[in-house]
Amino acid sequence: MSYKEAPPETRTMIDGVKISYEKPPIFDAVCNTFQINPECYFTYGDTLYNPSRLPIPPEIIAHEKVHMKQQNYNDNDAAIWWGKFLRDRDFRIDQEARAYGRQYEYIKYHVKDKRVTENYLDQLTKSLSGPLYGRCIEFDKARKLIKKYS
Numbered sequence: 001m002s003y004k005e006a007p008p009e010t011r012t013m014i015d016g017v018k019i020s021y022e023k024p025p026i027f028d029a030v031c032n033t034f035q036i037n038p039e040c041y042f043t044y045g046d047t048l049y050n051p052s053r054l055p056i057p058p059e060i061i062a063h064e065k066v067h068m069k070q071q072n073y074n075d076n077d078a079a080i081w082w083g084k085f086l087r088d089r090d091f092r093i094d095q096e097a098r099a100y101g102r103q104y105e106y107i108k109y110h111v112k113d114k115r116v117t118e119n120y121l122d123q124l125t126k127s128l129s130g131p132l133y134g135r136c137i138e139f140d141k142a143r144k145l146i147k148k149y150s
Contacts, residue, residue: 015061017048017068024049025075026082033086036132043067045078062106066099089136096133097142100124101149108150121146 012019024030024042027049039052043064050056071078084091107120121143129135129142137145 014048014056015058017061017065018046019056020047020049021051021053022049023051025079026086027051029082029086034132034134043071043078044082045071045075046073059103059106059110063099063103066102067095070095070098089134092133093128093137093142093145096128097145098149100128100146104146105150 012021024044024047026044027042030036030042039054041054041056041060041064042049046068048056048061048064048068071081081095085095086092104117104121104124108117111117111120124146125139125143127133128146129137129139
């Protein structure tokens with residue numbers, strides 16, 4: 001079922017981004033590959049999938065917009081992107097570091113308390129260097145990459 005065909009209660013728009021409350025096409029593959037809690041967000045093409053109906057803060061929208069651009073806002077390129085994302089750890093880290101960089105940039109712009117922004121950067125770094133992405137980058141390297149792309 002496409003976004004346009006989905007019942008109205010399964011989709012919405014936030015800040016110009018299509019939001020679907022259905023599972024994305026790659027849901028099972030991502031959950032099985034990373035053994036993650038499925039209560040998270042997924043971007044596939046031009047749609048942000050939120051099957052758990054979690055609140056979506058604006059900094060997450062900023063993060064997911066990076067992935068939409070990386071996937072050229074279409075399902076064909078998204079399928080290729082996700083295939084590479086699941087197989088290639090260097091590609092995965094690069095793509096996520098860019099999105100986390102944008103997310104951190106959003107926070108730095110909107111939150112002027114340096115202690116809060118540094119704590120936020122620590123949380124992003126722990127995520128990028130942690131089990132969610134297969135622990136395939138060291139904390140210090142992850143932090144440098146996020147700052148590079150912010």
